[in-house]
Amino acid sequence: MKQFLSFIKKEFLHIWRDKRTMFILLGMPVVQIIIFGFALTNEVKNSKIAILDYAKDAASTSLITELDASRYFEIDKNLYSYDEIEAEFKKGKIKLALVIPQQFASDLQHFNKAQVQLIADASDPNTANQLTNYATAVIMDYQKRITNDRKLPYTINTEIRNLYNPQLKGAYNFVPGVMAMVLLLVCTMMTAITIVKEKEMGTMEIMLVSPMKPQMVVIAKAVPYLVLSAVNISSILLLSRFVLDVPINGSLVLLLFESILFILVSLSLGLLISSAAASQQTAMFISLVGMFLPTVMLSGFMFPIENMPLALRIVSNIVPAKWYFTIVKSVMIKGIGLHAIWKETLVLTGMMLFFLTVAIKKFKIRLA
Amino acid sequence: MNAVRVNSIIKTYGKKKEITALQDISFEVKPSELYGIIGPDGAGKTSLFRILTTLLLADSGNATVDGFDVVKDYKEIRKRVGYMPGKFSLYQDLSVEENLNFFATIFNTTIRENYDLIKDIYQQIEPFKDRKAGKLSGGMKQKLALSCALIHRPSVLFLDEPTTGVDAVSRKEFWEMLKRLKEQGITILVSTPYMDEAGLCDRVALIQTGKILSINTPQGIVDDYKKPLWAVKSPNMLQLLNELKERNEVEDIYPFGEYHHLVLKNNIKREELEQWIKQSTPEAVTVEAVRPDIEDCFISLMKN
Numbered sequence: 001m002k003q004f005l006s007f008i009k010k011e012f013l014h015i016w017r018d019k020r021t022m023f024i025l026l027g028m029p030v031v032q033i034i035i036f037g038f039a040l041t042n043e044v045k046n047s048k049i050a051i052l053d054y055a056k057d058a059a060s061t062s063l064i065t066e067l068d069a070s071r072y073f074e075i076d077k078n079l080y081s082y083d084e085i086e087a088e089f090k091k092g093k094i095k096l097a098l099v100i101p102q103q104f105a106s107d108l109q110h111f112n113k114a115q116v117q118l119i120a121d122a123s124d125p126n127t128a129n130q131l132t133n134y135a136t137a138v139i140m141d142y143q144k145r146i147t148n149d150r151k152l153p154y155t156i157n158t159e160i161r162n163l164y165n166p167q168l169k170g171a172y173n174f175v176p177g178v179m180a181m182v183l184l185l186v187c188t189m190m191t192a193i194t195i196v197k198e199k200e201m202g203t204m205e206i207m208l209v210s211p212m213k214p215q216m217v218v219i220a221k222a223v224p225y226l227v228l229s230a231v232n233i234s235s236i237l238l239l240s241r242f243v244l245d246v247p248i249n250g251s252l253v254l255l256l257f258e259s260i261l262f263i264l265v266s267l268s269l270g271l272l273i274s275s276a277a278a279s280q281q282t283a284m285f286i287s288l289v290g291m292f293l294p295t296v297m298l299s300g301f302m303f304p305i306e307n308m309p310l311a312l313r314i315v316s317n318i319v320p321a322k323w324y325f326t327i328v329k330s331v332m333i334k335g336i337g338l339h340a341i342w343k344e345t346l347v348l349t350g351m352m353l354f355f356l357t358v359a360i361k362k363f364k365i366r367l368a
Numbered sequence: 369m370n371a372v373r374v375n376s377i378i379k380t381y382g383k384k385k386e387i388t389a390l391q392d393i394s395f396e397v398k399p400s401e402l403y404g405i406i407g408p409d410g411a412g413k414t415s416l417f418r419i420l421t422t423l424l425l426a427d428s429g430n431a432t433v434d435g436f437d438v439v440k441d442y443k444e445i446r447k448r449v450g451y452m453p454g455k456f457s458l459y460q461d462l463s464v465e466e467n468l469n470f471f472a473t474i475f476n477t478t479i480r481e482n483y484d485l486i487k488d489i490y491q492q493i494e495p496f497k498d499r500k501a502g503k504l505s506g507g508m509k510q511k512l513a514l515s516c517a518l519i520h521r522p523s524v525l526f527l528d529e530p531t532t533g534v535d536a537v538s539r540k541e542f543w544e545m546l547k548r549l550k551e552q553g554i555t556i557l558v559s560t561p562y563m564d565e566a567g568l569c570d571r572v573a574l575i576q577t578g579k580i581l582s583i584n585t586p587q588g589i590v591d592d593y594k595k596p597l598w599a600v601k602s603p604n605m606l607q608l609l610n611e612l613k614e615r616n617e618v619e620d621i622y623p624f625g626e627y628h629h630l631v632l633k634n635n636i637k638r639e640e641l642e643q644w645i646k647q648s649t650p651e652a653v654t655v656e657a658v659r660p661d662i663e664d665c666f667i668s669l670m671k672n
Contacts, residue, residue, distance in 0.1 A: 006473035010462065017461045202457035206516075209421045209451040210474050211443075365442075367423045 003212055007220035014194070015224055025190065029182040029232045033239045036174040044130050048076035049096040050088050055104035059146075063116075066142050067098065072134045089121050096120050096131045108146075164249075164333050175240040176328035177301030179233065180321040183259070184266050184295050186229050189287035191222050191270030196283040205367065214365050218274075222267045229263045249335030258331065258341075261348050262324040268355035269320070275362040295321040323347050369435055371524050371555035372397035372420065377429035379415050379578075385427070389415040391578040392429070397557060397571075402550045404569030405559040406662070412578040413559035414454060417528045420557070421451045434523050447475075450522030452513050454529040460502030464493055464512055467501050468519060475520030485552065486515045489545055507538030514545070518554075525549065527558040531565065543568045563663040574666055581669040586662060593660040593668060595619065596635050599627035600645065601654040611648045622667060627656075629664060 015022055049067070053060050068075045076094050079085060085097050099117040101107075107114040118135050120128035165172040195218060198204040207217050233256070240246040248255065269291065277283035296302055298312065299321040305313055316322050323344040330336050338345070372395075379390040389412045397403045405413050418424040420433055422442035430437065436444045458467045468490070472479050483490075493511050496504065501512060510530060517525060527546075531539040543565065546556055550570075558569070566572045567586045574581040574589070582589055600621075602608045609628055612621050620631040632641075638655060645653050660668075 003474055003476065006470060010459065010466075010470050013466065014459070014461060201460070202453055202455045203459060205423060205453050206451065206457050206471075207474075208423060209446050209449065210471075211447045211476065212474050366425060367418060 004216055004220055007212070007217065008223050011194075011221055011224045015228070025186055025228055026231060026235075028185070029178065029236045030239060032178045032182065033175070033236055033244070036178060037171055037240075037244045044072050044127065044134060046074045047072060047095045047127075047131055048093055049073050049098060049131075049135075050077045050079050050085065050094045051075055052079040052082065052085060052097060052099045054102040055100050057103075057105035059105035059108055059114075060100045063100070063139065063142050064098075067135065067138050070134070070138050072131075072138075085119060089119075094121070095127060096135060098135065164335075169244075169246070171240065171244040171246045172333050173329075174301070175236065175244070175246050176325050176332060177299065179236050179259070179328055180262070180299055180301065180324050181292070181295055182232050182236065183229050183263055183324075184291055184321060185287075186232060187222075187225050187263050187266030188270040188273065188291050189284060190228075191225050191267055192273035192277060192283040192287055193280050194225075195221055195271070195274035196277050196280050199278070200280060208365065208367070214363055215360055218271055218359075218363060222271065225267065225270075226260075226263055229266075230260075233259050246332070248332050250331035251337065254338060255328065255331045258324070258327045258345065258348075261345065261352065262320065262327075265320045265324075265348055265352045265355065268352055268359055271359035272355050272362070275359060275364065294319045298322060299325045301325055320348060320351055323351075369399070370396045370432075371399045371401065372403075372431070372433050372557060374416075374420070374431045375429055377416070377419060377426045377431060379412070379419060379424070379426050389578050390419075390426070393575075393578070393580055394429075395573050395580060395583055397555060399555055400550055400553045402546060402556045402558070402568075402570045404566055404572040405557065405575055406561075406563060406566045406572050406666070407559075407575035408561055410577070411575045413575065414528055416575075417451075417526050417557070417559060421449060421526055422446060448523045450517035450520070450525040452517040452525075452527045452530055454532065456509050456513060458501045458509075458513055458516060461500060463498050463500055464504070465497040467512060468515055471516040472519045477520050479519065482519055482521050485521055485549075486518050488548060489518070490515045507534050507541075510534055510538065510542060514542075518549070522554065524555045524557065527556065529559055529561065531560060531562065539565070563661070563666060566662040572662075574662075574669060576666075576670055581666070589662060589665050590660055593665050595668070596632045597658055597660050597664060598630040598632065598641060599624070599656045599658045600630050601627050602649060602651050604649075604651060608649055608653070612645070615644075615648070617644070620667070620671060624663070627658075629658070631664075631668070 051064055053064065064075070067073050073096075077088060079088065079097070082099070085099070088094050088097065097119040099119065101115060104114050104116070116139065118132050120132050122128040162168055198207065198221075204217075208214065237248065237255075241248060270287070273283055273286050273290075277286055298305070298316040298319045300316070301321075305316050305322070308316070327341050327344045327348075330341050374393055374395050377390050377393045379388075381387040381389055393412075393416065405416065407413055415424065419426050420431055420438060422438050422445050425439060430439070432438065433445050434448055438445060459470070462470065468479055472482075489511050493504070493508050493515070496508065501509065504512065514527075514530070517527075531542055534542065546558065547568075550556055560566075566589075569586060571583065571585050572589065573583045582592070584592065600608065600612070605623070605628065609621060609623065612618050612628070612630060617632055617634065617636075618630065619633045621628050638657065642653070642655050645655065
């Protein structure tokens with residue numbers, strides 16, 4: 001036991017003395033949360049639009065004011081001819097153009113029917129889609145207001161309620177994603193690298209010729225990274241709660257328990273990689289290509305898994321982050337308990353046992 | 369009981385076992401003996417040490433250290449031997465004291481418990497105990513590595529090329545330390561590519577391309593050398609070498625410091641030798657009879 005503790009102390013010294021790496025490990029989650037929270041967002045806010053208003057009557061003016069007043073749009077330019085529209089799009093400043101035909105108000109009054117045209121820059125299809133949806137919603141709102149006092153023969157009103165995330169905030173999705181990513185990077189990559197480093201430096205050679213059990217060497221190396229990860233989880237949760245206003249709806253204890261389970265999965269993966277890799281570069285490469293990319297692509301964090309072809313959907317099942325991502329979203333955002341995520345928890349437990357068994361079995365008690 | 373016993377060890381590398389590192393090696397080391405494995409780079413010294421320290425498995429043959437089998441009882445051996453690899457293998461970002469403390473704890477002991485054993489060595493680096501191991505000079509690194517390998521009072525100490533890359537003064541000090549350790553009853557196996565260090569061992573095994581050429585005391589090896597040996601020197605050394613090589617009387621000639629060492633097939637008088645050298649080389653030649661040293665023996669054994 002004394003051996004084990006002294007080994008852990010030595011491991012902490014390694015991390016503490018390599019200040020640069022330590023700051024990267026502790027600073028990375030903070031920076032990621034801030035970047036994802038404030039810079040990299042696919043929410044639509046203050047998109048610049050252009051207006052081509054042929055009518056210039058009371059109705060068109062109030063419609064335009066309505067659009068401008070919404071937080072989604074900002075009127076950049078008033079145009080005077082149809083040809084100008086394309087020129088504006090080509091400049092790349094505006095994302096959407098609204099065309100209001102002549103006699104907009106009188107059509108509305110006399111025929112009970114008027115038309116407007118929305119032209120969107122669909123070179124980014126998702127944004128174009130969102131913008132036209134928002135614009136339509138604003139226009140529908142306007143229509144509802146002017147028809148309020150009149151009886152229409154048939155109307156179906158759709159009332160939309162966004163459960164768990166009423167404001168459709170991106171943070172609700174990326175906070176769980178960043179948690180999965182950071183834990184995987186710190187636990188898997190750093191653990192793999194640090195064990196391979198002992199091999200590369202030749203210190204493993206001396207450690208093997210000692211009474212210290214080889215498995216102990218490996219487990220002792222994983223402990224400091226478990227602690228670092230716990231610090232990281234706390235900083236992510238604090239930031240997301242108090243800076244990004246993402247609530248923790250479910251049980252915090254359950255969330256932490258599931259996080260520790262995922263940390264253990266990542267650590268055992270790191271141990272497995274370290275027994276296969278001969279150099280620090282190889283260990284880093286395997287961790288990045290083999291773990292980081294699948295986590296980003298196949299965990300459901302960036303791209304929804306349901307839309308993927310069958311083959312990828314099957315492959316996504318072996319990505320641990322996919323299960324963790326689902327768990328965090330369920331517990332943190334939807335606030336549900338263990339009864340709803342026991343299946344995911346079981347899968348992660350199974351993965352941990354499997355990876356740990358293989359890693360310890362494959363650990364070499366000799367040099368070759 | 370022998371401290372180390374090696375019996376017909378064969379070790380090969382590569383998928384098709386195409387590289388032979390050790391070919392049928394056998395030898396024995398007595399308790400508290402200072403035993404030298406002498407041979408050039410690539411002779412198989414490190415492979416041999418790794419097999420004995422249970423880090424590698426031999427293809428065939430067996431070996432025991434302190435009476436324990438290197439394969440079956442590897443755990444026992446790992447508790448009781450000290451090993452200092454050829455490459456400096458301590459934690460460079462830990463200080464001198466932290467390294468020593470760490471290794472003491474790993475071997476279930478403390479610095480205080482065995483301080484008397486390492487005192488002579490450790491005292492020399494103690495003024496730098498707060499310095500990081502990576503920032504020490506070559507000689508100090510060696511002393512620290514030796515202290516770490518000794519801290520648990522091993523019964524057998526394996527030193528793989530401990531003096532490679534260390535200056536002449538530190539090398540001399542290092543061998544003096546080994547002598548003192550030997551007096552404390554520790555068996556020491558040391559490998560070195562430097563022939564001049566062979567004379568400092570109790571017994572040596574000369575090893576070349578995985579084969580043992582000879583095992584004897586340093587004096588015994590020199591005494592076994594029976595051929596007449598001369599040192600020759602002239603203003604044009606290369607020409608002298610090439611011309612004498614062609615002579616029938618010459619068995620071997622090779623550069624040796626500022627002289628060439630000349631091995632003759634038969635005993636002749638000094639005047640006679642001077643005479644026939646002058647026949648081919650008109651320049652002034654110095655000729656002297658010399659006593660062979662280990663390197664001459666090694667070269668002669670290698671050629672057979």
